[in-house]
Amino acid sequence: MLDSKHSRYILPGLTLRLPESVVTPPPDHARRLGAAWAGSAADRPDMLLDGSVLFAPAGDLVPPALDALDRGGTLALAGIHVSDIPAMEYRRHLYFEKTLTSVANATREDGRELLRLAAEIPIRTDVRTFALEEANRVLKMVKDSRISGAAVLKVAD
16 A cells, blocks of 8 residues: 555656656645646556656655556656665566666756756746744644645745
8 A cells, every 4th residue: 555645746757748747645736736637646647657756765656656657668766765665577567668767866967957957848836935933833734734835944034
């Protein structure tokens, strides 16, 4: 069974040829930001993906993420740490030139390329700013999934 606490921000489509698909609770937030498909980690996208990024540190999400890939697709694990990945079936999960890779370390050129790509897409963000004095309340909101997007603590004016 997939752990919904670890399903946040997995499977955004990497390709520019396909509409973006996002697995995230709550899916309404991803749809408001323009995702063509959004669902929970237990749901399967209604299209096969050319590529996806798994940000969650939950290894048990790797096999279903690979299942969602089309032939030749790539799954990139973006976590610094990922729990153990369960046993997989070669033909089901990796055959047909699927790629499983880690992207924990990025170069400056990778960052520049990402910023160039972000300007082309364009990437839309949802950021809420809070005073530093609100940190405990904001952390509780994040824990309870009451923040959609990013929460930023403002240290000084």
